[in-house]
């Protein structure tokens with residue numbers, strides 16, 4: 365697959381592919397998720413999630429479990445992600461782990477980094493609803509006194525450095541410094557309002573007043589019209605599949621050594 369045409373302008377290491385899954389595949393996956401037993405969910409304070417492919421130990425070793433057939437076979441998400449080439453240098457040349465997050469309207473995820481357990485590539489598939497995904501950078505120590513928020517003692521610049529509108533069925537692939545040195549997050553809002561431009565320059569997200577960096581790559585004409593004409597998109601329930609390759613996987617030898 366020629367990924368270069370999906371590169372988001374202004375990023376050089378983030379790719380956006382609309383319609384990565386078909387509508388039928390999306391409907392099937394959402395049905396499988398909604399049919400899953402209550403105990404397969406992990407409840408967090410402000411959202412819930414499932415782990416597909418196993419749990420990580422405190423030392424970042426994956427205790428592997430088979431991925432469900434609705435990730436490997438129908439739809440064949442794993443081979444499809446492999447065909448993009450972004451996992452060709454990872455330990456298993458394929459994602460072996462998926463975090464499936466559920467977001468109700470008004471739910472989001474605080475700016476964070478994904479950490480060292482994974483090969484530094486993440487593919488995030490959206491189902492059911494759009495969202496707006498922001499990348500943030502840390503401030504340099506010499507940049508201004510307005511200390512707004514921090515993690516690990518470092519100050520996060522609260523103005524996103526890149527903002528991407530994720531349509532249902534799309535995948536966004538984060539690599540390079542966007543994985544290794546930036547943070548990412550989703551704001552807790554029930555709707556997204558856009559500021560129209562003349563169609564020659566990027567439309568903007570109201571409130572934060574940042575550009576929608578992937579506006580030229582959007583797949584749905586309805587979404588594109590809304591975004592370009594200063595419309596509003598209401599969020600509905602979104603399921604996201606965060607697909608990564610965990611480098612260290614437990615085998616019999618590592619299991620015995622743990623004792």
Ligand SMILES: O=C(O)CCC(=O)C(=O)O
Nearest residue numbers: 463465473478488604606
């Ligand atoms: O749901 C998303 O789009 C992002 C999820 C995420 O960042 C994570 O699970 O680490």
Ligand SMILES: [Fe+2]
Nearest residue numbers: 476477478548
């Ligand atoms: Fe993340």
